[in-house]
Amino acid sequence: xxxxxxxxxxxxxxxxxxxxxxxxxxxxxxxxxxxxxxxxxxxxxxxxxxxxxxxxxxxxxxxxxxxxxxxxxxxxxxxxxxxxxxxxxxxxxxxxxxxxxxxxxxxxxxxxxxxxxxx
Numbered sequence: 001x002x003x004x005x006x007x008x009x010x011x012x013x014x015x016x017x018x019x020x021x022x023x024x025x026x027x028x029x030x031x032x033x034x035x036x037x038x039x040x041x042x043x044x045x046x047x048x049x050x051x052x053x054x055x056x057x058x059x060x061x062x063x064x065x066x067x068x069x070x071x072x073x074x075x076x077x078x079x080x081x082x083x084x085x086x087x088x089x090x091x092x093x094x095x096x097x098x099x100x101x102x103x104x105x106x107x108x109x110x111x112x113x114x115x116x117x118x119x
Contacts, residue, residue: 011039014046021048053081058088060098 014037015022015029021043022034029036037046056079057064057071063085064076071078077098079087094102096109 013037013039014041014043014048016046016048019049019051021046055080055083056085056088058085058098060093060095063088 010025012023012025013029015024015032015034016037017029017032017034022029023043024032024034024036026036026039035048037048052067052069054065054067057066057074057076058079059071059074059076064071064074065085066074066076066078068078075098077088089100094106096106099105
């Protein structure tokens with residue numbers, strides 16, 4: 001007669017979960033929907049991807065919650081991490097360069113497109 005037992009691993013490692021890192025067993029990490037980086041791997045070495053920081057992006061049409069790169073690509077003014085759309089100035093329909101003033105620069109922007117055919 002032989003004795004057998006199930007061996008339960010209590011080895012912990014880094015678990016990447018929703019843009020953060022926690023220390024967990026492989027089974028707990030997997031059950032939570034995370035990605036296990038390996039036994040005895042520290043969170044600092046796990047390489048967990050972190051979501052980009054978002055904040056208010058003021059654009060002529062209003063405001064969007066975006067990261068700085070996406071806001072810049074849209075031609076908006078990013079107000080910083082965790083900023084609120086309430087901090088965006090009221091949109092000014094003639095302010096084509098989003099500097100808060102309707103001036104000669106806005107007129108030149110409009111004139112540079114005058115006569116263009118839109119798709």
